[in-house]
Amino acid sequence: MKFDDRIPIYYQIKQYFYQQIITQQLQPGDKLPGVRQLAVDLTVNVNTIQRALQELITEGVLFSKRGLGNFVTTDHDTIKQLKHRVVSGQVAWYYHQLEKLGLSPASMQQALADYIEEENHDPKS
Amino acid sequence: MKFDDRIPIYYQIKQYFYQQIITQQLQPGDKLPGVRQLAVDLTVNVNTIQRALQELITEGVLFSKRGLGNFVTTDHDTIKQLKHRVVSGQVAWYYHQLEKLGLSPASMQQALADYIEEENHDPKS
DNA sequence: GTTAGTGTCATAGCTTTCTATTACACTATA
């Protein structure tokens, strides 16, 4: 897995699991791969995996059964809140970054619209 | 100045100067405060200021006159490109983060619109 | 020429993050 070397890896791994859960690629009650396997898959050390998982467990997003594995919470409300928290966080971050750069709300929306337009220049032919 | 402790301070200082220049609070040819003064203002060490400035100089955004100070480039084209680079970068980042979270382009625009709506709930009375 | 203000550089030490490695604890099952 590719990491942004300006941000701690364990933090990026947390974001990765957020994504997996929010997009339902990991569903409530699902068992995660073993920590040693995750370490191989994400090309990091077991301790780094562990640090990320530990925080997710503290947040109630995952739970651990010693000797069995780590699992996604079965509390649908927690997952709903997680999704809201993560998405809202991204939007707020975007808004305030562009605000600092002097853009008006209308300009922000226009900039996004323009970017989406570009992304759609059919990659066929 | 407040810093996000997940990101190197020198990197955040670079962003700060980008903002200052893009919003024209620092204009072409302007002299920056001395490095020792900046260190006090931003509550970091001179070496950390130096590292940020050095990269900005390498990028051509600033130039240094030994014994005199650091100055904003007078090349308007460089500044124009900087603005485009920084704003585009933010938009692209936002788009891809939300894409990873499973949102459609339409949902992204809606989420931004909703946030702007919230921000405008008149804070008066 | 001296002084004050400026950029530049180097060293040493601290903290955080990450790695490698080893060990221990628990669960299920043959």
Added chain:
DNA sequence: TATAGTGTAATAGAAAGCTATGACACTAAC
């Protein structure tokens, strides 16, 4: 009860970033 698969934990070392500090080089003005 032995074994394989799992989570958990501790240690030591490397690398990056930040700080504190001191020194040096250049410019302008007295």
